Amino acid sequence: MTSNNRLSGRPARAAMAALLLCAVFTAAQAQQPSDQERRQKMIDECEQNFGSEIDCIREVDTELRAEALQSGGRVIHLRPAR
DSSP states (O other): OOOOOTTOSHHHHHHHHHHHHHHHHHHHHHHSOOHHHHHHHHHHHHHHHHOOHHHHHHHHHHHHHHHHHHTTOOOOOSSOOO
16 A cells, blocks of 8 residues: 655655654753753752852852863863963
């Protein structure tokens, strides 16, 4: 049984799979909070558990920098290396 539908066959299935994949990634990105929102939430949680705003800001910034380094992010140094 053959179909005369123009959207049949391997190329059409591949195109549909690509469109579905793009839709899934777009929806996932839309659900993630912005970097600043995530940072603030982490600071708020730290303050609830430990209480010191200054220490929590340092701790969260250190953690976020470590995540960026692990994922291949770059760090901007304010002074040259010795």
